[in-house]
Structures are given as structure tokens and as C-alpha cells.
Amino acid sequence: MSQETIKLKIKRQDNPRSKSYWQEFEIPYQPLSNVISCLQDIQKSPVAANDLGVDPVIWDCSCLEEVCGSCTMLINGRVRQACTALVDQIEKPIVLEPMSKFPVIRDLMVDRNRMFRALKKVKAWVDIDGSQDLGEGPIMSDHIRATRYTLSECMTCGCCLEACPQYTKDNSFLGAAAFSQVRLFNLHPTGAMNADERLEEVMGKGGIADCGNAQACVEACPKNIPLTDSIADISRQTSLKLLKDLLLK
Amino acid sequence: MAKINQDQAHFYLLKINSLLGLVPIGVFLAFHLGINSLRTVGPLQYQWSIDLINNMPFLFGIEVVFIYLPLLLHSLMGFYIYFSGKRNVVHYGYPRNWLYTLQRITGVLIFGFLIYHLGTTVVPKLFYGKHQFLAAPFLMDVMNAEFQTWTGRIIYLIGISAATFHFANGLWGFCVSWGIIIGRNAQRNASVVFAMVGLVLTVLGFATVLEFSLDPVPVTPTVGG
Numbered sequence: 437m438s439q440e441t442i443k444l445k446i447k448r449q450d451n452p453r454s455k456s457y458w459q460e461f462e463i464p465y466q467p468l469s470n471v472i473s474c475l476q477d478i479q480k481s482p483v484a485a486n487d488l489g490v491d492p493v494i495w496d497c498s499c500l501e502e503v504c505g506s507c508t509m510l511i512n513g514r515v516r517q518a519c520t521a522l523v524d525q526i527e528k529p530i531v532l533e534p535m536s537k538f539p540v541i542r543d544l545m546v547d548r549n550r551m552f553r554a555l556k557k558v559k560a561w562v563d564i565d566g567s568q569d570l571g572e573g574p575i576m577s578d579h580i581r582a583t584r585y586t587l588s589e590c591m592t593c594g595c596c597l598e599a600c601p602q603y604t605k606d607n608s609f610l611g612a613a614a615f616s617q618v619r620l621f622n623l624h625p626t627g628a629m630n631a632d633e634r635l636e637e638v639m640g641k642g643g644i645a646d647c648g649n650a651q652a653c654v655e656a657c658p659k660n661i662p663l664t665d666s667i668a669d670i671s672r673q674t675s676l677k678l679l680k681d682l683l684l685k
Numbered sequence: 686m687a688k689i690n691q692d693q694a695h696f697y698l699l700k701i702n703s704l705l706g707l708v709p710i711g712v713f714l715a716f717h718l719g720i721n722s723l724r725t726v727g728p729l730q731y732q733w734s735i736d737l738i739n740n741m742p743f744l745f746g747i748e749v750v751f752i753y754l755p756l757l758l759h760s761l762m763g764f765y766i767y768f769s770g771k772r773n774v775v776h777y778g779y780p781r782n783w784l785y786t787l788q789r790i791t792g793v794l795i796f797g798f799l800i801y802h803l804g805t806t807v808v809p810k811l812f813y814g815k816h817q818f819l820a821a822p823f824l825m826d827v828m829n830a831e832f833q834t835w836t837g838r839i840i841y842l843i844g845i846s847a848a849t850f851h852f853a854n855g856l857w858g859f860c861v862s863w864g865i866i867i868g869r870n871a872q873r874n875a876s877v878v879f880a881m882v883g884l885v886l887t888v889l890g891f892a893t894v895l896e897f898s899l900d901p902v903p904v905t906p907t908v909g910g
């Protein structure tokens with residue numbers, strides 16, 4: 437009996453310091469499957485084409501509906517979420533690699549800590565009550581609410597950084613996602629009270645001036661976040677701050 | 686003024702670099718190509734424009750402060766920026782990513798071209814002491830000879846295209862990185878306008894090359910000689 441199968445070529449790495457190598461897998465075709473379900477099938481019986489009984493392939497996932505960002509990897513050379521990469525819609529054999537801009541933990545699992553450090557650096561939050569109740573915050577217009585909603589959909593997946601030519605493993609570029617979060621929190625009427633602090637964080641090495649306007653980030657973002665609008669907007673905010681600091685301080 | 690730290694210095698240098706690309710370098714490029722295209726009106730008109738420039742007071746100081754130093758700084762920063770990123774159009778071939786890559790490649794091309802261009806014009810002019818009214822006949826002889834060969838013509842056509850592209854695309858980058866154009870529509874409309882600017886400058890440059898190639902007339906000094 438001949439059964440339809442799916443071939444996968446996976447770039448593997450046993451630990452953060454070891455060398456990567458390629459392995460090929462063949463699994464039975466199932467209609468409506470996605471890359472995560474393929475990886476689950478491999479896990480059930482981890483047999484590579486050239487090697488019997490290999491370690492199962494490791495990957496990261498959580499929500500399975502493109503809202504958590506943890507399953508981000510290179511699929512056929514392009515960065516995207518594995519959970520929404522439908523087998524019927526992509527080229528085969530399916531080539532899977534970990535993202536190249538983050539340290540590999542194992543196989544397809546990477547450490548995206550640099551992104552979270554960037555969010556901390558730019559203070560991507562709204563300061564609320566401290567030791568005493570500060571009362572109600574100012575009202576937000578619906579227009580700003582709508583803009584902020586779009587920006588708030590960022591899931592820190594890293595697609596924008598993987599596609600960005602300025603974001604490399606050996607520099608300190610903060611990247612489009614962090615700049616967009618500065619815009620998000622500077623747009624918040626209460627968050628705006630700390631706007632200057634956030635701007636100061638992006639007016640240094642790895643900051644907004646390091647962006648080369650290649651605009652690959654906005655093309656790669658699965659959430660369609662208007663990253664290049666955010667970058668230009670933060671550019672304007674920092675330019676005005678620069679002028680203010682030079683002339684009025 | 687408060688002392689600035691290394692982080693701020695990095696930011697200010699990139700901002701200054703961006704500004705230098707526009708003024709004085711970009712403005713110089715536009716004037717340079719514009720004035721050169723006077724050659725298409727006639728050799729005399731062209732000669733008078735060179736006479737005017739070469740009889741300016743403090744010419745050498747002006748050239749150093751407003752052209753050579755800014756160019757040198759912009760080039761050094763340009764190479765620094767070039768090596769700070771890793772081009773990836775092969776995998777992410779979006780139009781803007783192509784322009785980003787071309788901005789860097791043309792920067793390097795211009796750097797090479799300028800070494801050649803200055804080496805065949807300003808350097809021998811200063812070496813042989815061809816000042817004031819003696820400059821025009823000397824420089825026009827150089828250009829006439831330059832455009833008699835296809836090698837010369839091609840070097841100039843590439844140098845000019847690289848510079849006009851780099852300037853036009855740089856104008857767009859300048860407007861985005863200073864926050865002058867923000868929205869998607871504004872960015873698209875601006876790229877059309879700047880493409881026109883680039884096209885006009887390219888036409889001026891090419892017309893000059895064509896005129897020199899077709900009609901290499903020598904001139905005698907307007908005064909003295």
C-alpha cells in the first residue's frame with residue numbers, strides 16, 4: 437500500500453553551544469495539518485531518513501492560534517509562525533530552521549530574551565498607583581484607542597527582527613517591536629507622563645537612529661502592525677526632543 | 686552644556702551624519718550637476734561658471750569646510766553603518782529592502798568614484814597651480830580627454846547614477862528618520878517626488894556627459910593666459 441507522505445528537512449542543534457546539522461523526516465500526510473502537527477507526528481516516532489531512533493525534535497508553542505508568538509521559526513527560509521503554516525499551502529519538502537537572530541536553545545527553540553530586555557529598557561508599561569491612590573486617569577479619545585489597539589496586538593514573536601537587516605546577533609539594536617511599544621505607551625494619556633523617559637532610552641546606541649528604513653519589519657509582521665508608521669512617529673518624537681534639549685533646556 | 690555620554694554621542698553622530706547628507710553634501714551635488722549642465726548651453730557659459738567658482742575668495746577653505754570634511758565624515762559613518770547591518774534582500778526581497786541595500790552599495794560606489802574624480806580634477810589642478818582664470822581651460826581639457834573613451838564615459842555614468850540615486854533615496858530616508866513624513870501615504874507620495882528629483886539630476890548629469898563626448902572644444906583663458 438502506498439501512502440501519501442510529507443517530507444521535512446529540519447535544522448537541528450543539540451545544545452546552545454554545539455554545531456547545527458540537518459536531518460530529514462517523512463511522515464504520513466494528513467489533510468488540514470500544520471507545521472506544529474507535523475512536529476508532533478515526528479515526536480511520536482522520531483525516525484530520521486538517515487538515522488533510526490533519533491532524539492525527538494524540540495520546538496516551542498503555546499496558543500496554536502497565532503497570538504503568543506512562541507512557535508516562530510524559519511519555514512522554507514522565511515520567518516513565520518509554525519501553528520498557522522498550513523501544510524497544504526506551503527512548498528514541500530518543508531524546510532524548518534530556528535530563527536537566526538536569537539540564540540538557539542535546542543533545535544527549533546530559541547531564546548528571545550533580548551526582546552523582553554528591550555521592552556524593559558524602553559519602559560513598555562504605564563506606571564500606575566504607587567503608595568497612594570492617584571485617582572482616575574485622563575480620558576482617551578476613540579481615535580487613539582483604535583490606534584493603540586492595533587499596536588497592542590504585538591506578540592513579541594520576533595518576525596520583524598528576524599527580517600530586519602539592521603538587527604544582528606552582535607549588535608545592540610532594539611528593533612521595530614520595541615519602538616512600536618514606545619509609541620503605544622507614549623500614546624496612553626497616563627503613559628505619556630513618562631514619554632521623555634522612554635524617548636531617552638531610544639536615543640542612544642541601538643536606538644531609533646540605527647534603523648536604516650529598510651521596512652522589512654512591517655512586511656514580516658504577522659499582526660500587520662504599522663511598524664514603519666511607529667518608527668517614523670518615534671523619529672519625530674525624538675527629533676522634537678532633540679531640538680527641545682538643544683534649544684530650550 | 687552638559688557632558689554627553691557615549692550613548693548620546695552615538696545618536697548625535699548618526700543624526701549629524703543624516704543632516705550632512707542633505708546639507709551641505711546633497712545641496713552641493715544638486716548645484717554641482719546643475720552648474721555642470723551649463724556645458725550643454727555652450728562652452729563659454731560653462732567656462733564662465735568655472736571662472737566664477739575659481740575666483741571666489743577663500744575658495745580652498747570653503748571647499749575643505751563645506752565639501753571635503755563633510756564628505757569624509759559622511760563616508761566614514763557610511764562605512765560604519767554599512768558594516769553595522771547585514772543585508773538580506775535575498776530572503777526578504779521587498780522593494781524598500783532593495784532600496785536600503787542599494788543605498789549602501791551606491792554609497793561605496795560613490796566613495797570609489799569620488800577618489801577617481803578628485804584625482805583627475807582637483808588634485809592635478811592644485812598640483813599644477815591652475816588657479817583663477819587658468820582653471821577653466823585646464824579642467825575643460827581634462828574633461829574633454831576624459832569623455833573621448835568609453836571607459837571614461839561609463840565611469841562617469843555610473844558615478845552620476847549612483848550619486849543621484851543615493852541622494853534621492855537619502856532625501857526620503859532623511860524625511861523618515863527625522864519624522865517629517867510618517868504615514869504610509871505620505872511615505873509613498875514622498876518617494877514619487879524624490880524619484881522625480883533624482884531623475885532630473887540624472888538627466889542633467891547625463892546630458893553633460895553627452896555634450897562633452899560629442900563636442901570636445903578647448904577654450905583659452907577668459908583673462909590673461
Ligand code: HEM
Pocket residue numbers: 647648649702703704705706707710711714759760761762763764766767788789791792793795796848851852854855856858859860862
Ligand atoms: C555625493 C555624495 C553623497 C551624498 C550626496 C549623500 C547623501 C546622503 C543622504 C541625503 C542620506 C540620507 C540620510 C538619512 O537617511 O537620514 C545618506 C545616507 C547614507 N549615506 Fe550618503 N551621501 C553621499 C556619499 C556617501 C558615501 C561616499 C557613502 C559611503 C559609503 C555614503 C553612505 C551612506 C549610507 C550608508 C547612508 C544610509 C544612512 C541611513 O539610511 O541611516 N554616502 N547619504
Ligand code: SF4
Pocket residue numbers: 596599600601602603611612646647648649650651652653654664667
Ligand atoms: S525599517 Fe528596516 S532597519 Fe528599521 S526596524 Fe524595520 S526592518 Fe529594521
Ligand code: SF4
Pocket residue numbers: 505589590591592593594595596597612613616656657658659660661663
Ligand atoms: S511587531 Fe509584529 S513581527 Fe514584531 S514582534 Fe510584534 S507581532 Fe511580531
Ligand code: FES
Pocket residue numbers: 496497498499500501502503504505506507508517518519520
Ligand atoms: S503557538 Fe502561539 S503563535 Fe503559534
